[in-house]
Amino acid sequence: MASLAPAPQTAPTDPSDATSTPLSAAHLNWLRAGVLGANDGIVSIAATVLGVVAATTNTAAILIAAVAALVAGAMSMAAGEYVSVSSQRDAEIVARKHAAANGVDAATIEAEMHLTNPVHAAVASFFAFLVGGLVPSLVVLAPWWGARRDVATFVAVLVALAATGWLSARFAGAPAGPAIRRVVIGGSIAMAVTYGIGSLVGMAV
Numbered sequence: 001m002a003s004l005a006p007a008p009q010t011a012p013t014d015p016s017d018a019t020s021t022p023l024s025a026a027h028l029n030w031l032r033a034g035v036l037g038a039n040d041g042i043v044s045i046a047a048t049v050l051g052v053v054a055a056t057t058n059t060a061a062i063l064i065a066a067v068a069a070l071v072a073g074a075m076s077m078a079a080g081e082y083v084s085v086s087s088q089r090d091a092e093i094v095a096r097k098h099a100a101a102n103g104v105d106a107a108t109i110e111a112e113m114h115l116t117n118p119v120h121a122a123v124a125s126f127f128a129f130l131v132g133g134l135v136p137s138l139v140v141l142a143p144w145w146g147a148r149r150d151v152a153t154f155v156a157v158l159v160a161l162a163a164t165g166w167l168s169a170r171f172a173g174a175p176a177g178p179a180i181r182r183v184v185i186g187g188s189i190a191m192a193v194t195y196g197i198g199s200l201v202g203m204a205v
Contacts, residue, residue, distance in 0.1 A: 033085075035168040037077050037125035039161065041132025043187045044073050046157040047194040049140045053150050054198030059141065066137040070130060078126035085118035092116065135160045154191055161187045 048069040052062050096113050100106070139156040140149050165180035 031168065031171055033081050033121040033124040034128040035164060037074075037081070037128030038132035038164050039183055039187075040077055041070075041073060041129035042135055042157055042160050042164070043190050044129075045069050045133035046136035046153060046187070047190045049136055050150055050153060050191050051194035051198035051201075053140060053153070054195045055202030057147075063141060066133075066141065070133045070137065073133060074126050074129040077129045078122040081125040082118045082122035085116050085121040089116050089118055132160070132164070150195065154188075157187060157191065158184055 045066060049062055049066050052065045056062075092113065092115050096109050096115075099109055099113060136153050136157050139145070140153045142149070142152070145152045161183040162180050165183040166176045168174075169176040169179035
């Protein structure tokens with residue numbers, strides 16, 4: 001009697017594989033716009049308010065600077081993202097036409113050559129900037145910090161930047177360490193420079 005061959009062994013399935021699939025172009029577009037907007041909002045507003053704090057302790061002046069920077073920064077971020085992604089979309093449309101002219105069928109083009117959406121990117125950047133910018137704005141205006149509002153803002157911003165760095169790396173499937181270091185070091189330099197300039201201007205006036 002012939003012996004039965006053992007059944008082939010299959011490698012165990014990693015439950016995490018279902019969540020490790022690459023992000024689509026649309027999702028990457030949203031992620032990039034959101035992370036850039038949040039980081040820019042955190043750093044830009046923190047640098048602005050710390051520069052003002054270094055020059056004056058007047059709460060009204062700090063509030064005006066924070067609100068003006070929030071609105072101007074969010075609008076600028078959205079407009080810049082719209083223009084940038086629109087240019088990218090134009091290039092993608094040209095690439096799709098070139099593929100069609102070379103015999104690639106329409107179904108393949110639709111499945112593999114996705115178009116980015118400049119409106120989505122602009123909206124994501126706008127709100128991400130506002131949310132990011134609220135972190136230093138609320139901290140620096142909180143009444144309980146007193147004379148240490150600059151230190152409190154600096155610490156809060158570093159924590160927020162570390163969080164956005166970790167999230168961006170997590171969603172992109174990249175190592176978190178380098179992403180966190182980049183945003184924390186860059187944000188620290190920006191805040192230190194503007195605080196120093198604000199101190200010099202405050203002494204001059």
